[in-house]
Amino acid sequence: MKRITITGAAGLLGPTVAGYFVEKGYEVLSTDIKPPATMIPNTRFVPANLGNLGECYGVLEEAEALIHLAAIPRAYWYPNEVTFGNNVTASYNILEAAAGRGIKKAVLASSECIYGIVTTKKGLIPAYVPMDEDHPLLPEDAYSLSKICAEAAAGVFHRRTGMQIVSFRLGNVITREMYANFPGFIHDPKPRKPILWSYIDARDIAAACELAILKDGLGSVTVNLAADDTSADITTGELLKAEFPAITDIRCPVDGYHTLLSNKKAKEVLGWKPVHFWRDNVRL
Numbered sequence: 001m002k003r004i005t006i007t008g009a010a011g012l013l014g015p016t017v018a019g020y021f022v023e024k025g026y027e028v029l030s031t032d033i034k035p036p037a038t039m040i041p042n043t044r045f046v047p048a049n050l051g052n053l054g055e056c057y058g059v060l061e062e063a064e065a066l067i068h069l070a071a072i073p074r075a076y077w078y079p080n081e082v083t084f085g086n087n088v089t090a091s092y093n094i095l096e097a098a099a100g101r102g103i104k105k106a107v108l109a110s111s112e113c114i115y116g117i118v119t120t121k122k123g124l125i126p127a128y129v130p131m132d133e134d135h136p137l138l139p140e141d142a143y144s145l146s147k148i149c150a151e152a153a154a155g156v157f158h159r160r161t162g163m164q165i166v167s168f169r170l171g172n173v174i175t176r177e178m179y180a181n182f183p184g185f186i187h188d189p190k191p192r193k194p195i196l197w198s199y200i201d202a203r204d205i206a207a208a209c210e211l212a213i214l215k216d217g218l219g220s221v222t223v224n225l226a227a228d229d230t231s232a233d234i235t236t237g238e239l240l241k242a243e244f245p246a247i248t249d250i251r252c253p254v255d256g257y258h259t260l261l262s263n264k265k266a267k268e269v270l271g272w273k274p275v276h277f278w279r280d281n282v283r284l
């Protein structure tokens with residue numbers, strides 16, 4: 001399995017994932033509705049609007065596996081129906097085309113937003129922490145709903161064709177350059193409270209994507225991806241006490257910096273482990 005198509009190649013995450021696969025010796029076709037600011041070396045870029053099913057077929061012509069990252073990546077950025085329509089149509093079409101092309105392995109970028117805490121305007125708090133994949137999905141926004149629909153579509157296409165589809169519920173994506181921002185927030189619990197101080201290095205996401213297409217027998221599965229630690233230099237216990245005092249069901253040690261977005265399933269199912277942590281990238 002050496003020929004892959006990566007969507008969302010002009011975005012934040014796409015270039016790191018595409019670069020990772022190139023380094024591993026894959027033939028990468030990268031695609032996006034707009035060209036990347038910097039062309040990713042040794043990839044073939046083909047522009048495509050995934051809202052068009054024919055274009056989805058086109059970018060999958062030679063692919064053996066699909067990494068689907070393209071989306072409007074947050075809530076309340078565009079009008080709700082634009083976000084929902086774009087993301088759901090793009091995910092449906094690329095999976096429909098992947099099925100039509102006989103592709104057997106796919107990865108979808110889903111989001112931690114799906115649990116509802118990140119974008120709540122009603123003060124929703126986690127039922128328990130760390131939030132794992134069994135946590136209720138209670139979002140109020142169209143972006144998160146689009147991710148629920150994409151995950152549901154993954155189930156449909158798996159049942160229809162047997163395609164293996166791993167939907168990664170990503171924590172806050174951090175590229176190498178973004179560690180420069182960390183000193184501005186690691187001592188303040190407020191700014192990253194809605195994301196439960198999650199983060200995940202884009203290189204660790206890329207590694208998980210490769211494992212997801214190398215492994216067999218996964219079916220259609222949803223998996224959180226988060227670093228082992230939080231993005232705060234405040235213990236997990238202090239963060240919870242200060243910002244979520246009403247959470248009583250706490251299922252991890254709180255004296256260190258344990259993530260509140262569980263990555264246990266990713267480790268168990270994929271044999272993945274994150275290796276890039278902010279403490280190795282930020283001078284304190």
Ligand SMILES: NC(=O)c1ccc[n+]([C@@H]2O[C@H](COP(=O)([O-])OP(=O)(O)OC[C@H]3O[C@@H](n4cnc5c(N)ncnc54)[C@H](O)[C@@H]3O)[C@@H](O)[C@H]2O)c1
Pocket residue numbers: 007008009010011012013014031032033034048049050051068069070071072073074086090109110111112113169170171172173174
């Ligand atoms: N950035 C994060 O912290 C984060 C967190 C959780 C999940 N995610 C998910 O990860 C994925 C990548 O996120 P990102 O931060 O790189 O987003 P991004 O906006 O930087 O990149 C997404 C790319 O998708 C492209 N795109 C959108 N709609 C398209 C369409 N219809 N046809 C073709 N291309 C289209 C955009 O042009 C853009 O370049 C997204 O699916 C996002 O929802 C991101």
